[in-house]
Amino acid sequence: MAYDFDTIARDYDRMNHLMTLGLDRCWRRQAVKGLHGHVLDVACGTGDMVLELTKRGCTVTGVDLSEEMMSIAKTKAPATYILGDAEHLPFPDAAFVAVTCAFGVRNFVHLKKGLGEMLRVLKPGGRMVILELATPDSVIIRPFYDFYAKHTIPLLGKWLAGNRTAYAYLPESIERFPKGEDFMQIIKELGAAVVQHKQTFGVCRMYQITKP
Template structure:
């Protein structure tokens, strides 16, 4: 997907790799305050079912350590906090300070305290010890990472042997007719909704483009295997609009 080591994609644009982190930060600084509202509107609430399936596939149990990477406003963190209990730990990590602050405020208001910590972190260079987490999730965040291969290797490093990674991300629809409907939705309705609700058409135009530039199901599966994950598989949801990839560290 990347053109060379010095350039990368920002939506449909080719930019210097060194600039992408700043450009993505600008998008999420802009959308953070309305992020949850827009998720519900744009997915018609279905994102909650996708995330529930991720939780159900995680194998997380009381006492586990979980990293919710690119965790944004903390939907997964809130659920994991209840599962791991007082003996467990959940780290909500995001590279974007605005998203992390929204997540911290939201979870505090929900009464989610005690076993949750908040870390601003780059997925490519995770600031955690080797073999630390039982489970890592990254939901709708990998496509915004500049060097996805480096991020996958970083995730593998901080997972315990036997631990699992779950990548929930927009992907490639399984049928041509669904692709056509989804293209119309993505490039007409999504930016328009962003303009009307979040007063930010450009950011939602980028988000639509970033979905199209993200690796498809089989390509991402291969990337995870190359990074060192074992028994990698994926489950298509909503006709392949979203896919949940799973891999293990052995």
């Protein structure tokens, strides 16, 4: 079952910026570089990726499962917002020149189905950019990351959002999710080319994907 973001929508932006020490904004800014035209932002949430895309002059369609998350997006960034599921996108084949998804794919119930749908609606030659959180590879950084993810983040969730459980879920879901080569293998099986760029010691991965 999909995680219910409606329950944390009100605190999402504040917690997101705090937990990533504001780096989430830099990661999104990096991800939208070189994108133009009509872009689909999948799992748009509260609209921070939409905002970065519109700043670059893109026309954006945002899609998300959570009405509450998108109600915040609507106050922040001009776009067409559609309540919908990434695993059954309500768009024809090859409808977009680019597709983005920031911190969304980890929440898909059927990852390969969602990724396949995102590639289906992308034009041949088009670019898809996925940002996702991950555990760092470095054995030196790893203990610091583990302490922060397993202790600090759930505490911040409890103090600032009154919801320890929701933020204890975060490091667990990051740990379980395929990263690096494992994630790229899934993309390759779907017939697309992919390059990974590690951000901030690899705690965020940017995957740049090209549809043949």
